[in-house]
Amino acid sequence: MTSPSIIIVDDDPPLRLLTSRALQEHGYTVRPASSAPEMWAAFDGGPVDLVLLDIMLPGTNGIDLCRQIRRKSDVPIIFISARGSEADRIVGLELGADDYLAKPFSTRELIARIRAVLRRVGVERQQGDLRESEACFDGWSVSFPRRELRSPGGAVVDLTGAEFDLLGSFLSHPQRVIARERLIELSRTRLGDSSDRSIDVLVSRLRRKLSTANKPAPITTVRGIGYMFNAEVSRA
Amino acid sequence: MRLLLRRSSGLVGRIFAILLITVGIEFAVGTLVYERASHSSLQEDEARRLAEHLVISRKLVAERPWRERETMARLLTTDRYEVRWTPNLPSPPPLAPQLGRMRAQILAWEPSLRDSNMRLRLTSPGRHARVTGALQLPDQSWVHFRMEESPGGWALAIGRVGLALVPAIALIIVAGLLIRRTLNPLRHLARATERVGHGEQIELVEAGTVEVRNLVRAFNEMQRRIHRLITDRTETLAAVGHDLRTPIARLQLRADGVKDEALREALLSDTAEMAGMIDSLLAYLGGEKDPEPPVPTDIAVMAATIVDEATDRGARVSYAGPAHLEMKVRPIAVRRAIHNLVENAVNYGGCADVRLSEGPDIVTIAVDDEGPGIAEHQLEEVLRPFSRLDSSRRRNTRGLGLGLAIVARAVEREQGTLTLSNHSAGGFRAEISLPKHAA
Numbered sequence: 250m251t252s253p254s255i256i257i258v259d260d261d262p263p264l265r266l267l268t269s270r271a272l273q274e275h276g277y278t279v280r281p282a283s284s285a286p287e288m289w290a291a292f293d294g295g296p297v298d299l300v301l302l303d304i305m306l307p308g309t310n311g312i313d314l315c316r317q318i319r320r321k322s323d324v325p326i327i328f329i330s331a332r333g334s335e336a337d338r339i340v341g342l343e344l345g346a347d348d349y350l351a352k353p354f355s356t357r358e359l360i361a362r363i364r365a366v367l368r369r370v371g372v373e374r375q376q377g378d379l380r381e382s383e384a385c386f387d388g389w390s391v392s393f394p395r396r397e398l399r400s401p402g403g404a405v406v407d408l409t410g411a412e413f414d415l416l417g418s419f420l421s422h423p424q425r426v427i428a429r430e431r432l433i434e435l436s437r438t439r440l441g442d443s444s445d446r447s448i449d450v451l452v453s454r455l456r457r458k459l460s461t462a463n464k465p466a467p468i469t470t471v472r473g474i475g476y477m478f479n480a481e482v483s484r485a
Numbered sequence: 486m487r488l489l490l491r492r493s494s495g496l497v498g499r500i501f502a503i504l505l506i507t508v509g510i511e512f513a514v515g516t517l518v519y520e521r522a523s524h525s526s527l528q529e530d531e532a533r534r535l536a537e538h539l540v541i542s543r544k545l546v547a548e549r550p551w552r553e554r555e556t557m558a559r560l561l562t563t564d565r566y567e568v569r570w571t572p573n574l575p576s577p578p579p580l581a582p583q584l585g586r587m588r589a590q591i592l593a594w595e596p597s598l599r600d601s602n603m604r605l606r607l608t609s610p611g612r613h614a615r616v617t618g619a620l621q622l623p624d625q626s627w628v629h630f631r632m633e634e635s636p637g638g639w640a641l642a643i644g645r646v647g648l649a650l651v652p653a654i655a656l657i658i659v660a661g662l663l664i665r666r667t668l669n670p671l672r673h674l675a676r677a678t679e680r681v682g683h684g685e686q687i688e689l690v691e692a693g694t695v696e697v698r699n700l701v702r703a704f705n706e707m708q709r710r711i712h713r714l715i716t717d718r719t720e721t722l723a724a725v726g727h728d729l730r731t732p733i734a735r736l737q738l739r740a741d742g743v744k745d746e747a748l749r750e751a752l753l754s755d756t757a758e759m760a761g762m763i764d765s766l767l768a769y770l771g772g773e774k775d776p777e778p779p780v781p782t783d784i785a786v787m788a789a790t791i792v793d794e795a796t797d798r799g800a801r802v803s804y805a806g807p808a809h810l811e812m813k814v815r816p817i818a819v820r821r822a823i824h825n826l827v828e829n830a831v832n833y834g835g836c837a838d839v840r841l842s843e844g845p846d847i848v849t850i851a852v853d854d855e856g857p858g859i860a861e862h863q864l865e866e867v868l869r870p871f872s873r874l875d876s877s878r879r880r881n882t883r884g885l886g887l888g889l890a891i892v893a894r895a896v897e898r899e900q901g902t903l904t905l906s907n908h909s910a911g912g913f914r915a916e917i918s919l920p921k922h923a924a
Contacts, residue, residue, distance in 0.1 A: 261731050261735075263735050264731060264734055264735050264738070267735055267738040267739060268738065270742075271738055271741065305727075331727045331728070331730040331731055331734075332727055334767070334771060334817075335817045336777065336817075351730075352730040352731060352733070352734040353730055353733040353734035353736070353737045353756060353760050354734060354737070355737055355738075355741060355753070356738060356741040357741075400783055400809070400811065402781065402811050403781050404780075404781035404782050404783045404811035404812075405780060405781065405782045405783065405816055406783045406786050407783070407786050407787045407790040407816075407820070408790070409790060409793070409794060454793060457789070457808060458786050458789075458790075458808075460808065461809065462809075
């Protein structure tokens with residue numbers, strides 16, 4: 250397997266250089282671009298596995314650029330932004346970015362996010378899944394772009410990144426027993442988060458959040474093997 | 486009146502009081518003058534009638550022989566005037582000085598009475614004053630008379646006064662309503678002024694008198710200027726904050742490449758601190774720039790998640806309360822507020838006990854710690870932005886001292902209250918109360 254190639258779009262030359270160097274040190278092929286035209290030129294240079302896109306570019310703004318890329322390609326996009334507000338994150342993710350990274354970030358965090366996105370997209374392609382946006386079960390609804398869970402009553406229910414990924418893994422394998430090891434592998438797409446908690450703790454927390462006064466959470470423990478999500482999942 | 490003025494110290498009350506005093510004085514003086522005038526004419530009338538009666542009585546009694554005089558006197562007695570003659574009646578006491586005027590009036594009307602040695606007295610059995618008196622006949626005997634005061638004189642006066650009072654009261658009511666109406670724009674202005682600096686901007690309608698209109702226009706312009714000033718400052722600070730993130734990002738990536746481990750850790754800790762400062766600054770400014778709308782949120786899960794994350798970082802944190810509690814809040818701001826309280830408790834108090842409870846109208850989130858607390862006189866101070874207490878609380882201090890100011894703002898925006906207090910047994914409590922049905 251050849252090293253994945255990444256386009257970096259950032260108007261700050263030193264930062265672009267530093268990011269490229271960090272990525273190259275971790276074995277990625279990097280094509281830097283300082284503006285939208287340069288980015289399109291870089292696209293013509295060969296297959297692209299991922300785009301690192303700074304939201305605040307001179308000329309075109311990153312959000313428009315993201316929309317333009319989505320019209321042409323399914324390539325994974327990670328937004329980089331100096332704004333870093335929750336509202337920006339949601340806008341970026343809703344526009345079809347796969348992840349959102351706030352400045353400043355460490356090399357470790359950058360690499361972890363890139364790996365996670367590449368792995369997630371890889372898994373999705375393998376399973377022939379299209380990019381999913383909504384899933385519902387027992388009245389609960391999950392928005393994947395916003396990474397948001399809503400209760401049957403319509404309220405936003407906070408989940409940590411690791412908990413959301415765990416829920417995502419359950420939702421893609423409903424009514425099937427999933428071994429603990431497989432669950433760890435599936436859910437470990439966000440290394441940057443506090444995923445060093447044992448999977449059992451994560452499951453128990455998720456269970457607590459999904460249980461209501463009149464209905465327990467639809468997650469059952471299968472002794473000695475793993476867990477099962479026993480609710481019907483409908484996708485949109 | 487002073488009490489009335491103080492109690493209604495509003496402009497409406499003031500003007501109304503002034504109006505009340507003016508109309509009152511005018512009314513009192515007017516009534517007095519009128520009453521005086523009508524009273525004296527009444528007296529003159531009375532004196533005249535008395536004079537006529539006396540002239541006739543004197544003539545008729547004097548014409549009769551002695552034995553018929555008593556009968557004649559009885560015949561001359563009417564409802565109003567009692568006339569008495571007895572041969573041996575004693576001579577009456579001399580004239581009472583206060584009736585001098587009346588005597589003069591009588592004599593002026595009937596000059597023939599001048600040589601009758603008329604004497605008048607005032608007797609007042611009970612409430613009704615009576616005029617009594619005597620006349621000397623040409624044969625030196627005396628005719629005594631007594632005048633019954635016309636009853637109801639005062640009642641009549643009160644009725645008249647009352648009647649005059651009706652238009653005065655009506656005038657005062659109409660004037661009061663008009664004043665209220667005229668000053669209505671001022672009341673709106675006062676209400677709008679109270680809201681200045683609390684976020685939204687209220688454009689007042691220019692209405693009312695020229696002065697008020699000018700005032701409202703000036704207020705609107707002032708409000709616009711203040712708003713623009715605040716917005717400019719906020720945007721400048723926010724832009725600086727955003728722009729600083731790029732060099733910090735460079736610094737962090739450069740630090741990642743440093744081989745010396747101790748130096749690298751020190752550099753990374755510095756960049757983390759700078760990033761934290763900018764985060765809190767932008768969070769503090771953020772609510773102002775683009776306010777998020779309130780949405781239904783499970784704040785029990787929110788609090789529990791914050792506790793879980795702090796536990797994962799190794800802090801001693803606990804959560805007690807319901808598993809679910811849905812209410813409408815601005816989730817980012819409230820999450821940040823709870824997060825800041827937990828961080829403060831962990832940093833300064835060693836641990837955090839988060840307790841969520843639901844009352845009939847409010848939801849309370851209390852965060853307790855076991856730290857030294859804050860001196861009572863500094864409880865206000867810590868809520869101010871950029872405030873940091875020295876000495877003991879300095880040890881773990883990071884950031885800009887915006888933590889509690891951010892909490893206070895978020896809570897204010899939810900129309901809730903933030904209460905800081907020290908436990909009697911040691912430790913500190915920060916409590917957020919949120920109304921269940923806030924806008």
